[in-house]
Amino acid sequence: MAHFDETPLYEARNIGKSYGSVIALSDVSLKIHAGEVIGLVGDNGAGKSTLVKILSGVYQPDKGQLLVDGVEHSWKSPHDAMEAGVETLYQDSGLAPDLSIGSNVFLGRERMRPGILGKLGFLDQKFMEVEARKDLEKVGITIPASKRNVSQLSGGQRQAVAIGRAVAWARKVILLDEPTNHLGARQSNEVLGVIKAAKERGLGVVFISHTLPHVLQVTDRIVVLRLGRVVKDAPTSEFNAESLLGTITGLSGSRVEEDETEAIA
């Protein structure tokens, strides 16, 4: 893994964020390299979602820097991050259920009709439906018909479309916030498959999950957050299920809390 000495695709340096007197993140640093899957784990309230929203441009950090390919950036909106090649899958579906699959894949990046109609603001809907299907297939997701509204899909299918959209558009990094939440075992495995495919395409992946076996299975490196700080950042090979859980909770023994047991099951 010598290539990790190269400039990271995306780097967060000494990020701090507080809400009033509550410190959500303090001095958090993170490096994401090409073809690397990073597991971002921590207990509820550890600051995972805040960190993702800072990385994706939803929130602005109070302190610290964000660097893409070594160049400092500050996101005013998620759109800025998207423009720079950083795609995000949000925990609560980021799809518009009343729009078609194709329209969702192209939302915010519509293809206009050629010529005068396009200048007048008219969309090339057919092109987008066809391309959306191809884009999703490219990342391993087969959809029935991209004209269908997302509201007609099941939860797992929606998640597949949302992940497919993020992977299809990402040029550098994808941030996946709890992508396997609410999914069955088979669908979860498919999501993990999409993550591996993204890695093989040379993307950097940040995978946030409570399901530790998934994290251990698919990541190259694990970053553990506790109370807004990075308490460990090490190759996945250095962890096992027990030590990972211990690092997350801060309890050195093998005390397993109830909800974590459920997550593992």
Next chain:
Amino acid sequence: MSTKVAESTTSVGNASPEKVPTLLSRLLGNQQFLLLIAFIVLVAFFTTRNSVFLSNGEFANIFADFASLILLGVAETYVIATGGIDLSVGATSGFAGVVAAFAMRSMHGSEAVVLIVGFLVCIAIGALVGVVNGVLMNYAGLVPFVATLVTLGAAGGMSIVLTGGAPIGNDPNAIATTVSIIGPFSWPVLVVIAITIISGLYLHASRFGKYTFSIGSNEFASRAAGINVKSHLMKVYVLSGVLSGITGMFFYLRLGSGAPTSGAGAELSAIAAVVIGGAQLSGGSARLSGTTLGALILTTVTSGLIIMNVQPNWNQVAVAILIAIAAGFQTLRPSKRKK
């Protein structure tokens, strides 16, 4: 490593994967088709009661009433598609008509120039109310219902204050424009129909329309996709104001004066047309063809009841029944939606 979302193309969205929907069941699930049938049945019914109903003159009346309503319905369709509501459309149309009447009365010029200036004043007043609505929502944080309730009161009140309650102007040139030129259509009615068609194409085929629906469907997802939600909502409410202003000019042409009470309560008919047309009030889903048929049905019923010599007060009851039927159909229809 292929993630199969569905085994076959027919398995998504249909209750039973094996069954391909028949043409009949598809048509019965289509609100526009049912509305078209309802419209034809209503016309047939009123014609059997009184053959005058099918006459050119009566159709001219129906289309003039339709034209008074449809642009407000278009405005409301855009707004409701975003998940909002605009209560100010009726009051804005009356206010725009009044201000334009003052402007036109003070002018000396050829009649065409005077009317064009009136038209532009109406658009400007409508846009202004739309901007106020947008500012109240985006910067004062009011919800659409409250913001537009404020402008309803302000515009409606200002119309009365400015005019003392009496119509402004007496303009035979304006009324002259409302004579039918092609079949039952006068040129202002044709202009209104053209605006309606363009608005429909724009809502359903343009990027602006796509964002209108996406914001109503999932505001967070729209923002995350890079859509400037506040700016888009501002544009939608300005569009709503402009369409209301144009309706104010239409009222002026029909009456030959700017009447402060014209348009009062019209927002309810406009919302009724949208609801009958099958839109979802929570946003994300609406069809302008549905709204158009809804407005046609409302105006047909109103005219039909007059022709049947039913007391005009029953009109509101008839509208209420139509809304109840349309809303009932939406809940009874096999739902295509989840959550």
